Structure formats: structure tokens, C-alpha cells
Amino acid sequence: MSTVNTDSVLKNDEKSTLETITSVHHWTATLLSFRCTRPPAYQFTPGQFARLGLRTADGEIVSRAYSVTSAMEENTLEFFLVLVPDGPFSALFAKLQPGDQLLVEKNSYGFMTVDRFLDGENLWMLATGTGLGPFISILQDPAVWKKFKHLILVHCVRTQEELAYQALLQALPHRTELAAGGAHLTLVQATTRDNQTESSRHLHGRITTLLEDGTLETAAGTSITVEASRVMICGNPEMITATREILVQRGMRPCRRAVPGQFVTEDYW
Known part of the structure; x- marks a missing residue:
């Protein structure tokens, strides 16, 4: 599937920043890449993943972890994902367009480097x-x-x-x-x-x-x-x-x- 195997969620907004989606590219009907603004001072090592969050209509945060596909020096972050049928995050993300916002946790994670x-x-x-x-x-x-x-x-x-x-x-x-x-x-x-x-x-x-x-x-x-x-x-x-x-x-x-x-x-x- 599209997400790193983790049960971690964005429970505290103080740990994340609100970023703006700048582009969405569809490879197939369910496979896509998207870019968003990069949080100030955000650092990652190639191979690591970021934790992203979207708010439901009830204010609950649904989060998933996705590997960063962009190069270290770029001023935006890019991610590659598949929309999962009936997936809570996918259902929310499928409605988003450039200009919409999502949460990006301030730290990066992972040891596949x-x-x-x-x-x-x-x-x-x-x-x-x-x-x-x-x-x-x-x-x-x-x-x-x-x-x-x-x-x-x-x-x-x-x-x-x-x-x-x-x-x-x-x-x-x-x-x-x-x-x-x-x-x-x-x-x-x-x-x-x-x-x-x-x-x-x-x-x-x-x-x-x-x-x-x-x-x-x-x-x-x-x-x-x-x-x-x-x-x-x-x-x-x-x-x-x-x-x-x-x-x-x-x-x-x-x-x-x-x-x-x-x-x-x-x-x-």
C-alpha cells in the first residue's frame, strides 16, 4: 500500500505545522504524487518518512506516515501515495486540491537510510x-x-x-x-x-x-x-x-x- 507501517498519529498540534498543498499529479486513477510547502527548519535524511495529518469534519485528526520523495535541498516536500478504498486518510485526501492545507509533523523518522x-x-x-x-x-x-x-x-x-x-x-x-x-x-x-x-x-x-x-x-x-x-x-x-x-x-x-x-x-x- 502507500503508508509506512506505523500506528503513530498527530495527537498534538504543537508537534506539527499547517502546510499548503502546492501541486497534485495523478499517475493513474488511484496513484498520485503531491507537493506541499516545507515547514521552517524541517530536516530529513533521504529514505526517511514524514507524518501527515488531515482534519475530519468533526475536528479529529487522521494521520499517516509517508516517505519523502523530494531531494533534501528542495523548498517543498513531495510524497508518493495510493488512494486506498475506504481508507480514512485517502477519503479525506481525495477531496483536496492545490491551495488546501494539511498538517506536517516537525520531525522526520525512519532508519532506512x-x-x-x-x-x-x-x-x-x-x-x-x-x-x-x-x-x-x-x-x-x-x-x-x-x-x-x-x-x-x-x-x-x-x-x-x-x-x-x-x-x-x-x-x-x-x-x-x-x-x-x-x-x-x-x-x-x-x-x-x-x-x-x-x-x-x-x-x-x-x-x-x-x-x-x-x-x-x-x-x-x-x-x-x-x-x-x-x-x-x-x-x-x-x-x-x-x-x-x-x-x-x-x-x-x-x-x-x-x-x-x-x-x-x-x-x-
């Missing part, structure tokens, strides 16, 4: 659906392009219409501040419901299937290894659980506070 890795040459970013969001921000950070030699973004969706941000992703290697880092970016896209003809430009199948049969690494032109690869996984919890098991079988371990590892995960649900 590149600084969790102490070493490694290849950064793999595996995403399903709107799990792509944090990687859009991470890939706009010049420090990431300096830290790794090879950046591999894998995005798996149901149909090719859901492959969002393609123009931005294709343009990243041509941005001067990123290219100066020297890393090479590989984009691997996959669909699960298109037939083979419709998805001829993309891989066909789930990330876990493509990992197990070797198709994913063949398409990326490099293998996932304990020594060189660091992996970030964001999306459907079932995909994350299955992918984690595959990586563990290969000798990789998750990053812990006191123990360096080779992969980090974040559920979107």
Missing part, C-alpha cells in the same frame, strides 16, 4: 508499488553517488501504467551534481499482471521469483554478494519477508544498531 551501511560497492534498491518513494529521494542525493560505484533500482508493479517517475529516473545520470559522484545507475522494471507482449520492455514476474531464478541479476548485469552488495527493500510486507529469507540464505544479515549488515527493510502497508 544509506548511512546504515559502513561499506559496499553496489547499492540495490528493491521496491514494489509506492515503496519506490524513498528511493526517489535517495537517488537525488549526491553523497549516494559518491559512496557507491553501482546503483541498481528495481521497481515491480502490477501493470506498466504504474511505473511512475520514469522521466525523473532517466534524467538522473545526466544531472551534473550526481554524475560528478561517478556511480553508474541501472534501472530494472518488472510487471506482474501485464502479459509478455505488453511487458516486453520490462521483466515479468515478482521480485522474489526474479531473484530466485537469476533473471534479476542478469538484467542488472551484476550479482548480489555479501562482499560487494548492500540492499534496501521497501514495499509489500510479504515481498520483504520472502526477499529477506533469500538474502539470509545467501549469507547476508540485516543491519542492526551495533552490528553492521548487508540489508535494511521498510514495510509499506
Whole structure:
């Protein structure tokens, strides 16, 4: 789904600021990105999420947590989400237009950040659906392009219409501040419901299937290894659980506070 797995809510307006929606872009009927003004002094590390709130007609605040997709230096915040049928936040957000307001908590949260890795040459970013969001921000950070030699973004969706941000992703290697880092970016896209003809430009199948049969690494032109690869996984919890098991079988371990590892995960649900 579209939200980070958290039960936290905006209970106190003193913790948040009232911000204005500046734009809304619909990728599909239910998939969209939007931008809002950025709270004064708001700081985040690429890969982190923000807590957003909307008021109901009764004055109750309904909140959700969404990964920031914008670059650190931008003066607006961008988020990527799917409208969930009968979802309380989605029902409220679907009515909003540029000029309307929402609450943004003053702090950012989350530990799916590149600084969790102490070493490694290849950064793999595996995403399903709107799990792509944090990687859009991470890939706009010049420090990431300096830290790794090879950046591999894998995005798996149901149909090719859901492959969002393609123009931005294709343009990243041509941005001067990123290219100066020297890393090479590989984009691997996959669909699960298109037939083979419709998805001829993309891989066909789930990330876990493509990992197990070797198709994913063949398409990326490099293998996932304990020594060189660091992996970030964001999306459907079932995909994350299955992918984690595959990586563990290969000798990789998750990053812990006191123990360096080779992969980090974040559920979107």
C-alpha cells in the first residue's frame, strides 16, 4: 500500500505545522504524487518518512506516515501515495486540491537510510508499488553517488501504467551534481499482471521469483554478494519477508544498531 507501517498519529498540534498543498499529479486513477510547502527548519535524511495529518469534519485528526520523495535541498516536500478504498486518510485526501492545507509533523523518522551501511560497492534498491518513494529521494542525493560505484533500482508493479517517475529516473545520470559522484545507475522494471507482449520492455514476474531464478541479476548485469552488495527493500510486507529469507540464505544479515549488515527493510502497508 502507500503508508509506512506505523500506528503513530498527530495527537498534538504543537508537534506539527499547517502546510499548503502546492501541486497534485495523478499517475493513474488511484496513484498520485503531491507537493506541499516545507515547514521552517524541517530536516530529513533521504529514505526517511514524514507524518501527515488531515482534519475530519468533526475536528479529529487522521494521520499517516509517508516517505519523502523530494531531494533534501528542495523548498517543498513531495510524497508518493495510493488512494486506498475506504481508507480514512485517502477519503479525506481525495477531496483536496492545490491551495488546501494539511498538517506536517516537525520531525522526520525512519532508519532506512544509506548511512546504515559502513561499506559496499553496489547499492540495490528493491521496491514494489509506492515503496519506490524513498528511493526517489535517495537517488537525488549526491553523497549516494559518491559512496557507491553501482546503483541498481528495481521497481515491480502490477501493470506498466504504474511505473511512475520514469522521466525523473532517466534524467538522473545526466544531472551534473550526481554524475560528478561517478556511480553508474541501472534501472530494472518488472510487471506482474501485464502479459509478455505488453511487458516486453520490462521483466515479468515478482521480485522474489526474479531473484530466485537469476533473471534479476542478469538484467542488472551484476550479482548480489555479501562482499560487494548492500540492499534496501521497501514495499509489500510479504515481498520483504520472502526477499529477506533469500538474502539470509545467501549469507547476508540485516543491519542492526551495533552490528553492521548487508540489508535494511521498510514495510509499506
